[in-house]
Amino acid sequence: MKEPLHLFKIGGAVLENYEELEEALGFFGNLPGRKVLVHGGGRRASQMSRQLGIEPKMYEGRRITDSASLEVVVMVYAGLENKKVVSMLQALNCNAIGLSGADGNVLLAEKRPVKEVDYGYVGDVKKVNTQSLHTLLEAGLTPALCAITHDGQGQLLNTNADTIAAELAIALTEQYQVNLYYCFEKPGVMTDIDDADSVIRYLDPELYAAYREQGIIAEGMIPKLDNAFRALKAGVASIHVGGRKALALGKATQLMWTTDFPE
């Protein structure tokens, strides 16, 4: 049997709330065995961008990354947010090592081709270097990845953190039994965004399609769940989506590949 590995993705809203972040990292730090963290940081990047007089440009929730915006996201994700997370994990006795995709050539990407939209310096993941990650994990280190990749030719690229988490999870299934957690500011995937009790406990592709059709699951949740179901289909052992407390209590949304009775 493969060794279990916990892959934990923390969203931007959690990153910006010190207490929330501390609790999420505390939960993560206490997970047993091998683990990997992935974090976003888009909120802070947009803030920093405005402070520098660069108005953030988005298209369907995705950042248009010109060269000035790329500098901002590299600074904020790989600098400010990554080192904050790493130093907090170190204080929790979790021997974290912060990485962008360029470090150890962990995430090789290619610049997204220009079609209707020119996303600029946005990268689509081409290859996950599981050997580098395995080496770090075997040395007792906990990789903490930010959402910056590179093309191997010296160009850094901006990649969605949810996508990175899914790609990592899929690639790591070769060696590990991967459990993937998407930790964000809501308790889980909800039928009513204003009702904390409306968390969908189990979600399979059939239910997901139905909720989408009814407009109950919409907007930002769709790319997140598309990524997550893709990972589940590719062999990721378990996927949970929700807030730190709900995840700890096992009350977040669990994705199911079939409608089989949950274990």
Place this chain on the structure above:
Amino acid sequence: MKEPLHLFKIGGAVLENYEELEEALGFFGNLPGRKVLVHGGGRRASQMSRQLGIEPKMYEGRRITDSASLEVVVMVYAGLENKKVVSMLQALNCNAIGLSGADGNVLLAEKRPVKEVDYGYVGDVKKVNTQSLHTLLEAGLTPALCAITHDGQGQLLNTNADTIAAELAIALTEQYQVNLYYCFEKPGVMTDIDDADSVIRYLDPELYAAYREQGIIAEGMIPKLDNAFRALKAGVASIHVGGRKALALGKATQLMWTTDFPE
């Protein structure tokens, strides 16, 4: 005999000139065997600081690091500069991994006590975690360190890059025969800053003291050379100070511990 290791420190002015940086990294990337890079970034940090409306405060060439300035140096050193260097090294087929002192707990520091001057979030190195570095080196990775440390309690700190290079060099002498290079914008330590032919080829403590007394070696060179001589005294095998070309040609300044005839 211990395995040789090349420890290469790149200063801020080299970092800000793309061609210079590319050539310096090309030289570094081609050095055989184990190697470690350390880089500064103060010039860019001061620039970014002003762009954000924070006037940089310096005392005798050292940055007074309040919490806003700390955010700037973390962003610029660990984000912008570190990832630029790492992605450029990757393009040169050098498998670099960017690190702050918090990553892998590589550099533990303590906040400098307030005496006449309150330097703010400035850290003095307390411990170099050579085990983490050794693991990375053995895995064929090339650590690229920026000048950010941490206190192990979740606080990031700003530490002078020349000092980090010296501390790393000293700690690594336990396992390696360390060759230390300080690569900066001048060909070497010069008797006349405007005359490229005035490089002091060999410098020992006695000559150094004489040049200081005469005011020939002054200002920023003094803390750099103090650090370097400290490292030489502590067992670092060789130390060269100078520009990329001069280093490559063996025409930079070599520090000597005694006035013995150079080999």
